[in-house]
Amino acid sequence: MGGLLVLGVLYFCFSNYYAVSNRVVVRPSGETIKSEYAVSNRVVQPSGETAKSERTTAIVSLHDKNSISRGLTCWRNRTITREMAPHRLLVTGCGYSSTGFIAKALTRAGYDIGHEKMGADGSSAWPAATRGYIWAPSTFQHIIAIVRHPLYVIRSYNSTRWGFILGSVDVRTDVSIQPKEAFNAMQWEFQALEWWNTYTSQAEDLAECSYRIEDMNADLLSDICLKADFSNCKDKDWAAIITELGNYNSHVGRKKVEVVPWSYLEGIVVNNNEQMVLNHARLICDHFHYLNC
DSSP, rough: OHHHHHHHHHHHHHHHHHHTTOOEEEOSSOOEEEOOSSSSSSSEOTTTEEEEOOOOOOOTTTTTOOOOOOOEEEEOOOOOOOTTTTTEEEEEEESSSSSSHHHHHHHHHTTOOOSSSOOSSSEEOOGGSSTSSSSSSSGGEEEEEEEOHHHHHHHHTTTOOOEEEETEEEEEGGGSOOSHHHHHHHHHHHEEEEHHHHHHHEEEEHSSSEEEGGGGHHHHHHHHHHTOOOOGGGOOOOOHHHHHHOOOOOTTOOOOOOOOOOOHOOOOOOOOOHHHHHHHHHHHHTTOOOOOO
């Protein structure tokens, strides 16, 4: 009986793993592109041709040059109608993942998207990934998860060292490392990494699609617009909007700090919780097809 139970658990884990691995990139036009990308220095293009993986199409956040562009990756369609949901779009994920940029870009295009506040058309806000947040998921017709490489989220956190409490949101209540004293006992690098683990995963659970900010370009912005069922998406000059905003950062003015590598994090681990957080982050990083995990 015990053997059957183990086999059942293994089957569940592997079937879910392959369900994730075989997701497809779904453009609103109906075109689908498999998201099975080889971890190598060559990329299979949708046309079947191969090319080196240095991304020349991404315009914003080119820091991860070994990453393979994925576009908007979707795995389900929400069935909430416009009549049921007062707002069209929520973009959410971990903080420091450029939620401010997407709010600015969509606002420049004529849609009312607030940044960490509600606009008439929706919001781009990391706190919305919090369990039990004041905005119920049913408030939005569409939810998209935003992802940024965890090492760069750590770098951004290092420039602020905020206390993981924002209004009614206390990150410590959502993270896996419990009780709160155990979270507080970790070094700040692992606290930030656990924040990324938790809010990236919770955003994906809520969402129907995800994208990586490192892949941002005009096509991706257009796809986000179309997925949200906004009008006149194809008439917008998305490339000009990206050029205008440049590397927009709502936290501009913070001190500049260096990115710490995985090897540094491995070298400063002092307890099991920190090692567990680090291992979990590398798995999630790989799940989103970053090559530097």
